Amino acid sequence: MRVYNFSAGPAMLPLEVLERAKDELLDWGGTGMSVMEHSHRGKAFVECAAGAEASLREVMGIPDNYKCLFLQGGAYGEFAAIPLNLSAAGQTIDFINTGDWSTKAIAEAKKYATPNVIASEKDNGFVDVPAPDSFEVNPESAYLHYTPNETIRGVEFDYIPDSKGLPLIADFSSTILSRPVEVDKFDLIFAGAQKNMGPSGLVTVIVNEELLGKARPECPSVWDFTQQAANDSMLNTPPTFAWYLLGLVLDWIKANGGLEGMAARNKAKADALYDYIDGSGYYTNPVAKHARSWMNVPFLQANASLDKQFVTEATAAGLTNLAGHRSVGGMRASIYNAVPLEGVQALIDFMKEFAQKNG
Numbered sequence: 001m002r003v004y005n006f007s008a009g010p011a012m013l014p015l016e017v018l019e020r021a022k023d024e025l026l027d028w029g030g031t032g033m034s035v036m037e038h039s040h041r042g043k044a045f046v047e048c049a050a051g052a053e054a055s056l057r058e059v060m061g062i063p064d065n066y067k068c069l070f071l072q073g074g075a076y077g078e079f080a081a082i083p084l085n086l087s088a089a090g091q092t093i094d095f096i097n098t099g100d101w102s103t104k105a106i107a108e109a110k111k112y113a114t115p116n117v118i119a120s121e122k123d124n125g126f127v128d129v130p131a132p133d134s135f136e137v138n139p140e141s142a143y144l145h146y147t148p149n150e151t152i153r154g155v156e157f158d159y160i161p162d163s164k165g166l167p168l169i170a171d172f173s174s175t176i177l178s179r180p181v182e183v184d185k186f187d188l189i190f191a192g193a194q195k196n197m198g199p200s201g202l203v204t205v206i207v208n209e210e211l212l213g214k215a216r217p218e219c220p221s222v223w224d225f226t227q228q229a230a231n232d233s234m235l236n237t238p239p240t241f242a243w244y245l246l247g248l249v250l251d252w253i254k255a256n257g258g259l260e261g262m263a264a265r266n267k268a269k270a271d272a273l274y275d276y277i278d279g280s281g282y283y284t285n286p287v288a289k290h291a292r293s294w295m296n297v298p299f300l301q302a303n304a305s306l307d308k309q310f311v312t313e314a315t316a317a318g319l320t321n322l323a324g325h326r327s328v329g330g331m332r333a334s335i336y337n338a339v340p341l342e343g344v345q346a347l348i349d350f351m352k353e354f355a356q357k358n359g
């Protein structure tokens with residue numbers, strides 16, 4: 001029996017995708033072996049990899065002057081790789097700090113450059129995004145980095161920051177593929193795969209070609225965007241299974257209305273859950289309404305001593321991974337693309353019952 005999995009990542013995958021992977025696991029495309037057993041340089045896998053890239057380009061509308069890289073080291077690795085590729089030693093990098101992942105990116109960049117935090121929601125408890133006209137970039141900085149969706153506290157930008165000509169870098173890990181995005185407004189988009197793209201082990205970097213060719217000599221070759229772009233992300237062995245599975249997830253997105261389809265599905269889910277929370281008189285979500293995430297929905301109950309019981313009873317009811325992040329407490333439902341509306345409805349039904357019993 002499959003449960004509804006509300007994990008923040010690795011996260012739920014579409015059942016159709018898992019079934020297809022299962023069907024193909026032992027004998028992929030009549031080759032007599034699993035995709036995992038193929039050489040990454042063989043014709044079959046090279047075609048599969050190129051097909052996944054073509055699907056990503058089609059689904060996201062990625063312009064031709066952007067490279068798509070399929071790398072390892074996760075989004076966290078990119079917190080180091082991006083400064084090593086795009087900044088000079090000691091140069092300033094502008095950051096907007098809206099939560100835990102921005103904070104980690106700033107700390108990592110500090111090893112290689114000089115972070116300059118131009119806006120921070122820290123003193124407000126990370127429950128909002130800064131107003132669009134409330135910050136100024138430093139024109140000398142290498143780029144502006146921000147986090148469109150902060151996964152842990154569920155804070156999502158409802159606008160694209162104006163970087164005033166600086167390259168705009170965005171950590172899309174927990175919101176990529178959830179709705180249409182104007183790729184050409186960004187210079188680099190990166191995302192760990194395990195939220196909305198597939199299994200862990202893969203990080204996708206979508207980068208404007210103009211930014212290539214600037215890596216520092218000490219940048220590890222496997223993280224050098226220019227070298228990886230020149231080698232179709234196969235400077236060394238890529239995470240072949242995760243790349244293959246990304247292709248299956250993209251086929252599923254195409255079959256379900258593309259990113260417009262995902263947006264409609266995700267908005268319906270998020271609206272249902274937030275509407276219930278706000279009207280419940282029992283649960284609360286602390287995030288400013290305009291900045292509420294479609295993907296990660298944290299919620300609290302007045303009596304926090306019941307949180308453990310909530311999570312235990314929910315798990316028994318087939319609703320798993322609802323504990324809030326260890327740094328925040330409370331509960332969090334991550335409702336990525338693969339979580340169906342019925343899963344969110346089952347969660348709301350459970351929450352109602354729990355509130356009636358304990359409120």
Ligand SMILES: *Cc1c(COP(=O)(O)O)cnc(C)c1O
Pocket residue numbers: 009073074075076077101147149150151171172173174192193203
């Ligand atoms: C999950 C996440 C990360 C970290 O991803 P890893 O692949 O584990 O390195 C970074 N940023 C955001 C916004 C995330 O949600």
